[in-house]
Each structure stands twice: as C-alpha cells, then as structure tokens.
Amino acid sequence: MAKDNERREKLCYTLPLGPQHPMYVEAENLMVRVDGETITGVEVNIGYMHRGIEELMQRKNYLQGIFLAERICGICSGIHSVTYCEAVENALGIEIPERAKYIRTITLELERLHSHFLFLGVMAYELGLDTGFMYTWRDREHVMDMLETLSGNRVNYGIPTIGGVRRDLPAGEIPGMLKRLEHLRKRAEHYVILFSSDALVRKRTLGKGNLPKGKANSHSIVGPVARASGVNTDIRRDLPYLLYDELEWNVVTRMEGDVQARVMVKAYEIFESISILKQCLNRISRTTPELKTKTSLFVKENEGMSITEAPRGELVYYLVSNGTDRPERMRIRTPTFTNVPSALPIILKGEQLADLPVIVGSVDPCFSCCDRVTIVDERTGESRGVDEAFLRKLGEENGD
Amino acid sequence: MTKLYGEIYRKQGRFVYARVGRKQFMRVMENARKKTGGRISSISGRDAGKSMEILYTFITGEHVVNIKVEVDRRKPVIESVSKLFPAASLYERETYEMLGVLFEGNEELENILLDSKLSPRFPLRKEDKHGKG
Secondary structure (H helix, E strand, C coil), X not given: CHHHHHHHCCCEEEEEECCECCCCCCCCEEEEEXXXXXXXXXXXXXXXXXXXXXXXXXXXXXXXXHHHHHCCXXXXXXXXXXXXXXXHHHHHCXXXXXXXXXXXXXXXXXXXXXHHHHHHHHHHHHCCCHHHXXXXXXXXXXXXXXXXXXXXXXXXXXXXXXXXXXXXXXXXXXXXXXXXXXXXXXXXXXXXXXXXXXXXXXXXXXXXXXXXXXXXXXXXXXXXXXXXXXXXXXXXXXXXXCCCCCCCCCCCCCCCCCHHHHHHHXXXXXXXXXXXXXXXXXXXXXXXXXXXXXXXXXXXXXXXXXXXXXXXXXXXXXXXXXXXXCEEEEEEECHHHHHHHHHHHHHHCCCEHHHHHHHHHHCCCCCCECCCCEEECCXXXXXXXXXXXXXXXXXXXXXX | CHHHHCEEEEEECCEEEEEECCCCHHHHHHHHHHHHCXXXXXXXXXXXXXXXXXXXXXXXXXXXXXXXXXEECCCCEEECCCCCCCCXXXXXXXXHHHHCCEEECCCCCCCCCCCCCCCCCCCCCHHHCCCCC
C-alpha cells in the first residue's frame, strides 16, 4: 500500500518530444512539462529544418529561385512557387495572362485538396483509425493523378514561371478531372460523417485543444486554425489574388476552436476547393492560349510583395530588387511559423498527455522524432537524465 | 492614411509602403492598432549598407501597409512591438538572430531558428557573406 502511494506520488517531468519522434513527419522539439498525465506547459523549439533558404535565394537568379521556393515544403510546394512568382511580378509591375491565372488557380486548389485529404488521413491515424488513414490517402491519389496530369509530377510541380505558367492544361483532360472531382466530393461527404458522428472520434476531439477566439486574434493565428476559432479570415477573400474574386465560393468557419472544429473546417474546405476547381475547369476553354507575359529577368530597384492563402494559412513573400537578376532580399513568412510556436502552448496546457498527438496534429504542423527523458523536479530544480538501466528497473518494478 | 502611417512613398495595388522615423515609430504602431484593429503579419529586416531597414507588414481589412523604419547599423536598436502584437515576438527574434537588431522590451529575445553556438552570428548581414555564388 505504502509502495503504491509512493508510486502514485506525482513528479513533474519535462518530456522532450523531438527532434526525432515517430509521431511526427519533420524535426521539431516540444519540451512538454507534465504533472502526472496532465500537461502543465509546452515550450516549442523550432529550427531543425532551417536550410538558409532566404540567404540562398540571394545567390540564385529569379528563375532558379522558383524551384528553390518550391522545395521549402513538400505539401505546399505550389503555393510557395506561385507566391514567389507573384512577388517578382509585383516588383516588375506586370500582369500574367488570364489562362495562366486559371492554371495557377487550378494547381493551387488541387494542392489544397491533397493537403486537406492528407490532413484527414493523419488525423485518422493519430486517432488510431488506420483504415481511415488508408481510405483518405487512397482518395488523395485521385488528386495526385490530376496534379501529375497537369504538371508531370506529384510534388514540386514546376508550373509557375515569372510572367505566367510553363505548361498548359490539355482540354482533353478536363472531363476526366471533373469526374474525379465529383467522386472526391462524395468521398468527402463520407469523411464529414466519420469525423463528426463517430463516437470514438467525438470523444477524443470534442472540447480538446481549445483555442479561444481572443487568443487566436491576439497571437495573429492564421489559416484554418484561426477559422476554427471563429476568426473570419481568408486571404483569398480579404486580399484577393488570381481569380478568387471572380469565382463563387465561401469561407468556412467554426466557433468552437477545438480539435473537432479544426477538422471540420478542413473537411468542409474540401467542398469549397472542389467547387472552385469545377468553375475553373468549366471556364478555362474561354481563355486565349497565351500562357506567359514576356519579361526581362532583370528587375529594377523596387519592392514586391505577395500574400496568399496556403493550405495552412497566410503566406507572405517580400522582395527587394536591385536591378540585377538576383534578389537583394527575399523574406518568407510561412503560416506554420506563426501558428505553431504561438498556438501549441495555449491549446496543450491542461490537456492529457495521451491527447497530445491528436491536438498537435490538428494544428497541421510538420514535426519529427525523439530524445530521451530528462526528469526535472520542479520543486527543487534538480534534473537527471534517464538511461536504459533506470527504465528497465521501472519496468521490473511495475511488473511489465 | 498619411497621418496614420507616416510618409507613404509607394502604392502598388493593395500594397502601401510607408516610411516612419525612429522617434515616431511606436506612436504610429499604437495608433495604427487602435484605429484599424489590424495585425502584424511579418517583420522583415534588411542590411541596407549604411543602415538596417526593418519592415513591419501590417494587415488591415483592406490594405497591406508596410511600415519601414531605418536604424543605425552601428547601433541597431528599436522598441519592441511585442506588447502590442504578441505574434511580433517571433518575427523580432528571427530579425535579431539574422541581423543583430535589438528589440528593446522583448523579454524573449533569443535565437529562434539557429543554434547559438554552432551557427554563424547574424548571417544575413552583408559582412558575413563568404562571397556570392
């Protein structure tokens, strides 16, 4: 009895999750302070994926920079390259042809679709629904096939260039794409039902990881995470670019701010993306065949800016040009940089450790692997590392 | 708009660029926040040779206002806006580690992306470049 009580005596741990951890995709570090099973605080340490891209862009010409921008993120490669091109076109003061706008819009919305299906799959996986993960990623393959038809590649499409796009969409592909989109719309209805009505999913997502609207506003949270907390913001509507002000679509918001709300926002955005894509595919035949505005790649001394809505939120590119074919300065502000360090400490505090993967996954970041445990006695400040012998002893004591 | 954001020197569609003096900077930021309810979207630093340029991208409902402040390169210090805009703390930390600009009043001012021991100090300063590619 006395021993049981001893075991139950709570110690405050700091668990380092990252930079290597199986539950994550990329390398980040969360220092999670726990009291028993309850999370009392989180410190987010980023930078493990830092590759010096802003510096590297100053050493590449504007054409090379497009392909560098694409490779910042594997899921959002299209939006990075389009936003980069738009910043340069803004500095050049040129407009791209209408057909190029359609092709860029189609590429970006296909990318949003694949990213959102990927997110639903990751959420299903974190909830333990491996079959849900398989189904969503199987449906995502339709989107990848369409992207491959359009660009020749599943990731890093190489579609935009300065002044327009590099490849055309063959008219013969459009009926097949419309059929696939209709299939995806029906599958998305199924996932809305799964994530909103399944008892296990509701138990683990309703009321978890709450982000109040006031905090989302004060911390400038962007994208679907902000919209799930009632912040009515979408760059496609607020500061329209490409064709978004000419098409009919809706901004999806929820008020609850929990994991369920973040999942539902992305699930319903799938329908909006499909609607945008259908409108574009039905109208593109009315455009002239011109794909590109001819332009010099030597950009006069100027500033250019472009702000777009990536699948994870607002993406900002700011360019300072100096008359050469290379940027003087290229500043890139990604949505995850804004969301993750600010939102995670708020939404994880007070939650159970077992809910951490689901809550972190709902913010849709990129994370990776793990370290060993450091035990910190928060009462005395004393810390010690944990080695294999200690863990083996713990297991033997607990009869594992 | 001039009264609110300082001297506007360029307008490109929905993007507005304004220049503000070092002394008027905090007043401009406080007024902009109070009167428009906008938010800081990004802080960009640049080594402009004789000075450091810091650009605050401020999004209101209708416009993107880029407020540019120049600080002395030998003593790059400016007041932090992290009390007005909590999200700005992240961008100030990045500008500090890349360019060495000190943001007075930011209690979390330390490296955010780079390792403080292994990485080069202030890598986006021109003097740290090892020759262009």
